[in-house]
Amino acid sequence: MVADFGWPESWETSRMDASDQQGRWWPRALWVAALLPFVLSLVVHASGVKARPVESDTARDSLGFEQYLVNLGSPPPRSEYLARFAFRNVGSQPLKISELKPSCGCLNPRLDRKEFAPGEGGEFFLRVRAANEKPGPHEYTCRVLYDDGQPREAEVRFKISLPEERVEIRPRSLIVYQFNNQPTTKDVTITDFRATPEDRPLARLEILEATCTLDWVEVTIGEAQFDEIGQRQQKVIVTITDVPPGRHDGSIIIRTNILEYAELRVPLQVDGPSPSDEHTPRK
Incomplete structure (x- = not known):
């Protein structure tokens, strides 16, 4: 047996009309949502407002090194150890290296040239004479001061543990x-x-x-x-x-x-x- 709650016929008709109106409203809403970005772009274009590219807070360094750390560990005894630092101008402007500032004058870094066009590169060496240093671990640095339109600085490091038997x-x-x-x-x-x-x-x-x-x-x-x-x-x-x-x-x-x-x-x-x-x- 089906229970009869005695709903008025007018209530049932109103419910059916609302359902029919909701079914017709959803397709219209979807069309409006799809057309909204296009309409907004027309408004922006008409007003003359143009999008701007996102700019980085810091410009990319022009001086790039193959390696920023040379670690020789504990090498066998000899009179001299070298760390090679090769670099390249990876920027779009010429750069000039103004100074190499080692943490110890004994490292004696030298450059054959100081000006490098985009794509050009060079190298320098940090030199440690073992007989002039104490045995054990050492860490040296060299600051590279250069200018590619604005003053900049890079730093490389050289680590070595000099032997006791020396x-x-x-x-x-x-x-x-x-x-x-x-x-x-x-x-x-x-x-x-x-x-x-x-x-x-x-x-x-x-x-x-x-x-x-x-x-x-x-x-x-x-x-x-x-x-x-x-x-x-x-x-x-x-x-x-x-x-x-x-x-x-x-x-x-x-x-x-x-x-x-x-x-x-x-x-x-x-x-x-x-x-x-x-x-x-x-x-």
């Missing part, structure tokens, strides 16, 4: 102030910390030659000896006299019988009398 130079550099013609003498000591097997006595480091790039600096080789803990040492005696006026940069070059340490270098800076004193007799 040849060491002390001091690692020489700075001399020489304002008269009295000779100044400085010693450079080379110590061999490498373990030398008893059956290979010829493996002990011997200094074969010592010279200076400044021709008025005299360099002589001292006798080999052993320190208090049995490490072999040998001195190089540097004598400086009659220094020309001004500042002079050079190197003490030490050649040895060990392939890994065939050439050792000690940076030398000598400050002589000022150029105004050139014609003044020195005492």
Whole structure:
């Protein structure tokens, strides 16, 4: 049996009319929603408003490096280690490198050229002379200052752990102030910390030659000896006299019988009398 709730016939007719109107309204709403973007675009075009491209907060750097970190880890002993940094102008404007600023002057980075058109590149090296540094981990940096229409800066890093068994130079550099013609003498000591097997006595480091790039600096080789803990040492005696006026940069070059340490270098800076004193007799 079907229950009869006795709804009035007018109520049923009204409900059917509302359902029929709702069925006719939905297609119209869908058409309006589809046409709305087109109508809005016509309004925007008519008003002359144009969309603007999104601009980045920071312009792209023009100087790109193949690698920003060179990590040599713990390499075998030798006199010198190099980190190569190759770069390219990846921008659309010429750039000029104004300066390389290493964290240590001993790294001695150099550039053959400083101006690079778009697509051009170059390279420089960071150089670590193991005999002039303490053993253990080291991290060096080099800031690259350049301009591609506005001043910019990039930074590269060089990491290395220098071996304990090594040849060491002390001091690692020489700075001399020489304002008269009295000779100044400085010693450079080379110590061999490498373990030398008893059956290979010829493996002990011997200094074969010592010279200076400044021709008025005299360099002589001292006798080999052993320190208090049995490490072999040998001195190089540097004598400086009659220094020309001004500042002079050079190197003490030490050649040895060990392939890994065939050439050792000690940076030398000598400050002589000022150029105004050139014609003044020195005492």
